[in-house]
Amino acid sequence: MKTIVTLSGTALLGLCLTNSVLAADAEAGKKVFMNTCIGCHNNGLNVIAPEKTLKKADLQKNAMYSEKAIINQVTQGKPPMPAFGKQLSAGDIENVAAYVLKQADSGWK
Numbered sequence: 001m002k003t004i005v006t007l008s009g010t011a012l013l014g015l016c017l018t019n020s021v022l023a024a025d026a027e028a029g030k031k032v033f034m035n036t037c038i039g040c041h042n043n044g045l046n047v048i049a050p051e052k053t054l055k056k057a058d059l060q061k062n063a064m065y066s067e068k069a070i071i072n073q074v075t076q077g078k079p080p081m082p083a084f085g086k087q088l089s090a091g092d093i094e095n096v097a098a099y100v101l102k103q104a105d106s107g108w109k
């Protein structure tokens with residue numbers, strides 16, 4: 001029992017350190033995007049709401065062109081887009097927001 005407590009304490013500490021030391025990482029965000037978002041947002045498009053793409057012009061028009069706005073929407077969802085706050089860690093969500101902004105800036109090339 002004591003071993004288990006110690007081990008999980010160490011793992012938790014490791015997680016906290018990782019989260020606070022690393023800034024948002026678009027490369028890691030790409031993996032999250034490929035696993036979680038691509039079904040609806042392949043190539044930055046939107047299969048459900050075609051006018052709400054992840055391209056820069058649409059993000060700007062919809063007040064979504066910021067890490068904060070994207071983090072909020074991914075965490076809480078905005079029907080019909082599901083919420084991912086339970087499925088993804090805060091770090092994953094930060095990273096995927098950084099990836100979306102980076103791709104928006106480069107035209108999803």
Ligand code: HEC
Pocket residue numbers: 033036037038039040041046048049051052053054055058059062064070073074078079080081082084096097100
């Ligand atoms: C089941 C389909 C689906 C999935 C999966 C999905 N989205 Fe969405 N997404 C939507 C829909 C629908 C909207 C439009 C919501 C609205 O009415 O504003 C949207 C909107 C957005 C917007 C705002 C676009 C704009 O121009 O206003 C962003 C940013 C976004 N999604 C990011 C993500 C990210 C990042 C993920 C993965 C973590 C993700 N989405 C997963 C369906 C989805």
